Amino acid sequence: MKNRGSFLIHFIFWLIVIIICGLAIASNERRLSPHEIMVHFGYYGLINISIFYINYTLLIPQLVQDRKRYGMYVFSMLLLIVFMCILKTMIAVLNSDIILAYLSKNGERKYTEIPEYIVRSVFTSGFFIVISALIKLAIDWFGNERVQRKLESEKKDMELQFLKSQLNPHFLFNSLNNIYSLAYQKSDKTADAILKLSEIMRYMIYESNDSWVSLSKEIEYVKSFIELQKLRFKDGAAVELTLNGEIDDQQIVPLILISFVENAFKHGVANDPKDPIKINIIANQKILHFSITNKKNNQNKDEMGGVGLNNVERRLQLLYPERYKLNIVNSATHYTSELMLDI
Incomplete structure (x- = not known):
């Protein structure tokens, strides 16, 4: 050239x-x-x-x-x-x-x-x-x-691949821990959990290899993840998922929302019907507004965020420069993540 x-x-x-x-x-x-x-x-x-x-x-x-x-x-x-x-x-x-x-x-x-x-x-x-x-x-x-x-593009691609390689094992490790707990309890939910995990992994391995996926597929993936997490609890998890606007063929970077949801289940209280995990997704052809709020688990001393949210914020910096706003509110009782994306 x-x-x-x-x-x-x-x-x-x-x-x-x-x-x-x-x-x-x-x-x-x-x-x-x-x-x-x-x-x-x-x-x-x-x-x-x-x-x-x-x-x-x-x-x-x-x-x-x-x-x-x-x-x-x-x-x-x-x-x-x-x-x-x-x-x-x-x-x-x-x-x-x-x-x-x-x-x-x-x-x-x-x-x-x-x-x-x-x-x-x-x-x-x-x-x-x-x-x-x-x-x-x-x-x-x-x-x-x-x-x-x-060189900058290659460096960016290498960093994104590294971040993505961190994300998949991180999710798999946590999911296998959950399934191990079900198996240890000899729960009837174990088979369903394994099936649900296989569906999720199919998305992560095959469809998320693309640079962009449709927003509808990404949300279906979030729903599947929530269903998998519900199997951990005897009476199911308390989750309110609200979808508004046009959720169709808009393109989004794969696996960008899941870290927020995983973080809520890992560090929050997920089985309190009076104070459920609240997920709100509003979208049109140009803007995606995603928010998630969870009650803090005082018995869990792990730092909120961790690898998952640090990972996703770095991916946002690389893939949505000047096109995103991320607001984290860490109050005494609740943890809220709010993301605005230009899509």
């Missing part, structure tokens, strides 16, 4: 130069012979092209970019200009009737003075050196920007 863009810039530049030369030939009052065209534009064209690419491919990469030898670069650049001006002057002297001769206003044939011609040659050579340096710097800058964006 970089080579293609570089080639295009070079092609456009030399096309402009050729067009300008062509217009110069066409505007000449008398028709130039092939030999005159060769002297004017062939020889000098090769010299100017050489100036351009010696600076572009040798001087800048070797002295500026690799070794930062700016003094040596300036000296080499001046040496290149002097050498090419000598070469141009020799060609002009050998072809003085073509290069140096011109008609004055009164029609008298005159010749350009050598010092004047040298000054013009220095200006022309300097022009091609400056242009080659600008093109080189521009191409390298855009190339470095592209590489930097690619």
